[in-house]
Amino acid sequence: MKKLSTLILIIFAFLACNDDNVVEEKQKEVAVLKTPPQVKKYGFVLNDYEVVEDTIRPGDSFGNIMGEQGVSLAKVYEISEKVNDTFNPARIVAGKKYMILKAKDSAQTPQFFIYEENKIDFTVVGIGDEIKAYKKQRPVSVKKREVSGVITSSLSEAMQDQGLSNLLVYELSNIYQWSIDFFRLQKGDQFKMVYHEKYIDDTIFAGVDRVEAAVFKHSDKPFYAFEYETDSITNKSSYYDDEAKALQSFFLKAPLDYSRISSRYSKRRYHPVQKRWKAHLGTDYAAAHGTPIVSTADGTVIAASYTSGNGNYVKIRHNNKYTTQYLHMTKRNVRNGQAVKQGDVIGFVGSTGLATGPHVCYRFWVNGKQVDPYRQNLPTAKHIEDAHKDEYYAYIKPLKEQLDQIPYKNI
Structure with missing residues (x-):
């Protein structure tokens, strides 16, 4: 009997001890669960x-x-x-x-x-x-991407169709602003890019780092662009084509960053205000009121004034050969005699003077004769020197091969 009692006591002690261990373990689990993750x-x-x-x-x-x-x-x-x-x-x-x-x-x-x-x-x-x-x-990582697109109506829509950031629109237009008029793109134009994106914590998109290489097929003609460092001291890089020619030009293709052309150069156009046919020796870029207007090249302002026909306008002499004029501004941003750089904001889109809606009329003179700027063989920036061409071609060879292997996207 004593032996049985002792056995029962041992069993109860074991069970009690085991229950204590279970409770302790559960308390530890609860404690772990209650500890918030470190942020x-x-x-x-x-x-x-x-x-x-x-x-x-x-x-x-x-x-x-x-x-x-x-x-x-x-x-x-x-x-x-x-x-x-x-x-x-x-x-x-x-x-x-x-x-x-x-x-x-x-x-x-x-x-x-x-x-x-x-x-x-x-x-x-x-x-x-x-x-x-x-x-x-914040810590940033960079990822290399490839993309191919086709124009159906605009570059912005082509990017959106690919689920891409509109920042790439700005990147492409900046690269090709001297060689392609993005306001005259045609349905079926195609583009391909090798570019780098920035990410925070490898997941949060933080913008486009740079475009390493691109090709834009406009009117069935491919325009290649390769980023290349030409100054190792300042780490300055520019874009050059597949023949080592600089994409940068003396003149920008357009005086606005984003808009549309409402009326092109013509020697005979029905004037919407004067209700008569007359020469229109300029290019009209329609845009919202207040859109910045930029100088298409370096130069000096020779007129910043107002007339009943031109409205608020600015005229710039770029050298002894070239002069440009920008009409119908809502407000001028420069004064007569002021030196300006290519891309400087010289005024803002309006509808002053003889204008039916907000736009800028862009006019262009060569040796005192008003002409269509899009038919001119305009000077470009300095190309890569012959002594450095072999080095350049060796650099762009794998990039060009990578671009060429990316299939073009079709409509």
């Missing part, structure tokens, strides 16, 4: 702070934002004075994201203000005991 951003472990995330709204100021978090005006002034060289609080922009990290104490004292310049660049401002500011970047 890192901007170089901080966010779990260590009370986090406030928001976006700058129109009318917001750094002082107002800080005041809402309990920072005194005196402290705001002190912060502004100490960090102004790195971060100017007066220049925060509506639409930009920001984060405030606050101490996990009863006062929840603000410690850091983080301002996103863009998806990659940000500024950290210490607003606690130590006031300082520094700029940093």
Whole structure:
């Protein structure tokens, strides 16, 4: 009997001990489940702070934002004075994201203000005991891509059909702005590219890094473009074709970045305002009011004025041979005698003078005679010198082969 009692006691003790182990293990599991995952951003472990995330709204100021978090005006002034060289609080922009990290104490004292310049660049401002500011970047990786597209109505739609970023539209138009008039693309024109995209944390698209090589078939003629470094000291690169000729030209193809041509050069056109047939020795680019108008080449402004026919206009002499004029501006952005560079904004699209709608009339003179700029053999930038051509051809050979192996997309 004593032996049986002892056995029962041993069994109960074992079961009790086992139950204690089970409870302890379950408590450990619960503890593990309750521990939140560590979240890192901007170089901080966010779990260590009370986090406030928001976006700058129109009318917001750094002082107002800080005041809402309990920072005194005196402290705001002190912060502004100490960090102004790195971060100017007066220049925060509506639409930009920001984060405030606050101490996990009863006062929840603000410690850091983080301002996103863009998806990659940000500024950290210490607003606690130590006031300082520094700029940093989120880690970025670059991925190489290939794409092929075809024009059905516009370059933008061709990119959208491929599910591509509109940033590639800007990249292509910038590369070919001297050699292809993107306002005169034809249905069936094709393009191929080898380019690089930037990603944050390997997943968040952060823009186009660069286009390494491209070919644009316009009117059945292929226009090749290869990025090539011509200055190893400044790391400056430009685009050249498959014959080592520079794509850059003395003149841009158009005075606007994006619009459409409503009326081309003609010696006889029915004037929509004067209701009569007359010569129209310019090219009309229709665009929304306020669209920037740029100088198509370096030069000097020889007229920035107004007439009843031209409206607000600017005329630029580029050298002894070439002169251009830009009509119907809503506002001029240069003055007479001012030197301008290719691509400088000289005014904004309007409908002043004899105009039925917002557009810029672009006029072109060669040796004092008004002509169609699209029929001129205009000077280009410096080509690759003969002594360096073999090196260039060796560099572009694998890129050209890669481009040529990408199948063209058809309608």
